[in-house]
Amino acid sequence: MRIPTTHPVDTSQIAAPPDESADLDPVWKSVVPESRARSNDIHLPISLAYAERLCRAHPEADALVVRVAILLHDTGWGRVDEDRILSEGFTGDWRKASIRYEHERQGCLIAREVLPPLGYDDEFVERVCAIIDGHDTRADAHSLEDALVRDADRLWRFGTTGIALASSWFGLTPSRYCDRLEAEIVPELKTEAGFRIATVELARSRALLKTEVLR
Ligand SMILES: [Fe+2]
Ligand SMILES: [Fe+2]
Numbered sequence: 015m016r017i018p019t020t021h022p023v024d025t026s027q028i029a030a031p032p033d034e035s036a037d038l039d040p041v042w043k044s045v046v047p048e049s050r051a052r053s054n055d056i057h058l059p060i061s062l063a064y065a066e067r068l069c070r071a072h073p074e075a076d077a078l079v080v081r082v083a084i085l086l087h088d089t090g091w092g093r094v095d096e097d098r099i100l101s102e103g104f105t106g107d108w109r110k111a112s113i114r115y116e117h118e119r120q121g122c123l124i125a126r127e128v129l130p131p132l133g134y135d136d137e138f139v140e141r142v143c144a145i146i147d148g149h150d151t152r153a154d155a156h157s158l159e160d161a162l163v164r165d166a167d168r169l170w171r172f173g174t175t176g177i178a179l180a181s182s183w184f185g186l187t188p189s190r191y192c193d194r195l196e197a198e199i200v201p202e203l204k205t206e207a208g209f210r211i212a213t214v215e216l217a218r219s220r221a222l223l224k225t226e227v228l229r
Contacts (some may be wrong), residue, residue: 017161017205019071025214028173031059032066041085044128048092052099053179057170058085064211065166071207072162079138080162082129083145087167090120090146100183114150121146155204165208168199172215174222189225192216 042049049055065084069077091099094116102111122143129139145160155161170176172195181191195216203209220226 016203016209017072017158019205019207021071021073023071023207023210024067025211027215027218028060028063028067032063035062035066038062038081038085040132041082041128044132045086045089045092045124048089048124051092051094051096052088054088054091056175056179058088060170060173060175061166064169065162067211068162068166068169068205068207072158072205075158075162076141079141079145079159080166082125082134082138083142083159083163084166086125086128086142087121087146087149087163088117089124090117090122093117093120093124110151118147118149118151121149161204162208165203165205168203169208169211169215171195171199172212172219174219177219177223187228188223189220189229192220192223192225 049058061084062081065080066077069075069080094113098113102113125142125146126139129142130136134142141159144156145163149164149167155164171180177188177191177195181188184191184194186194195212200209200212200216203212
């Protein structure tokens with residue numbers, strides 16, 4: 015059962031940064047080296063844009079926790095062995111690979127390192143870390159904010175940019191990767207808003223990439 019919303023859900027293509035984005039520039043500046051790993055500098059800004067849409071569909075959520083958590087959630091990839099990312103992190107039972115746990119642990123360390131000097135208090139930092147810890151390796155969301163981060167982390171893959179990057183990570187053609195999104199990622203979405211955005215985005219990407227023909 016997905017978390018419902020009574021608020022409007024914007025399913026239009028994301029083509030510009032959200033209005034709120036500049037307030038987090040100090041956080042971005044503190045994780046520039048970590049943004050270079052595993053295309054985080056593409057994944058994280060796009061997922062933040064989806065997170066902001068999800069927050070607009072859920073005004074009852076603490077949007078700042080959601081936004082900071084999604085911005086930082088994968089920065090831990092920047093502090094693990096680069097060679098193991100693709101060899102272990104995207105093959106076999108990749109959700110349970112030790113490198114996955116390690117990037118979550120490192121992500122929490124980075125949050126505790128960069129957020130306090132920027133004025134975020136301990137309670138806020140721990141709420142962010144509770145979301146980062148287990149974001150890939152745990153099945154359930156602990157809170158609405160956790161659910162919104164988890165959905166934003168998945169939604170970026172439904173656009174053509176996400177399909178381009180993720181299909182190459184998994185060694186799949188774009189059309190096969192779209193099939194996988196539908197079969198494996200859509201059922202994991204925690205919110206109705208996330209489900210609606212994913213459905214529209216996937217149909218749009220499939221049409222643009224001609225995945226029914228290029229099989
Ligand atoms: Fe992750
Ligand atoms: Fe991610």
